Amino acid sequence: MxxxxxxxxxxxxxxxxxxxxxxxxxxxxxxxxxxxxxxxxxxxxxxxxxxxxxxxxxxxxSGTGTIWSWCTMHQKYFAAFADEVPYQLVYVQLTEGPLVISVLADGQGEPRLDQPVRAVFRPSAAGRIVPQFVGTGEGTR
Ligand SMILES: [Zn+2]
Incomplete structure (x- = not known):
């Protein structure tokens, strides 16, 4: 396709x-x-x-949580989701409980299990403001 x-x-x-x-x-x-x-x-x-x-x-x-899992995408399958490859698709367990799927913001490096993160809001390639995540506090690279 x-x-x-x-x-x-x-x-x-x-x-x-x-x-x-x-x-x-x-x-x-x-x-x-x-x-x-x-x-x-x-x-x-x-x-x-x-x-x-x-x-x-x-x-x-709160917009805070921890990385539950991730996958590094080396192929740009969906232009709306990333400008550059590779990027990290992350599952974040929010402090309030739900799991959300998002990406690590540019320059965040390799994620690690249980890494504390917080949401930031950036325009997607398609122009809509979407949540992404950056590392916070302990373990931030
Ligand atoms: Zn209920």
Whole structure:
């Protein structure tokens, strides 16, 4: 398939995820939080996976977490996700609990297991502001 065809592969903005993208544009990570049990969830969903409540609010969260796993991408499959190769696709376990998939920001080097990170907000190749992660505190390279 044509790699260029994926240039705008970012998720469609819907009424359900609009608060997440508005948060990114404002420089903060926002997640749905169940108003019944308090659990944060990502991605957005109509019901809580913990207690099945359909009642939720959007809250700004810390943007901090630790690297749960990663993969170094040497091929530029999706132009919307990176300007340069190689780049590190990371699974970050947020302090609030959910796992998010993102990338390490440029110049962060090789990730390591349980590395503390925080979200930063950068324009993607497609122009939309997306969360990326940088190392923080102990273990920052
Ligand atoms: Zn719940």
């Amino acid at each position: 044509d790699v260029a065809a994926y240039a705008t592969l970012l998720p469609e903005i819907t009424p359900g995820n609009q608060p997440f993208w508005d948060g990114c544009a404002a420089g903060e990570l926002r997640l749905q939080q169940c108003t019944s049990c308090g659990r944060h969830r990502f991605p957005d969903a109509p019901v809580c996976p913990q207690c099945l409540s359909s009642s939720a609010s959007w809250e700004a969260v």
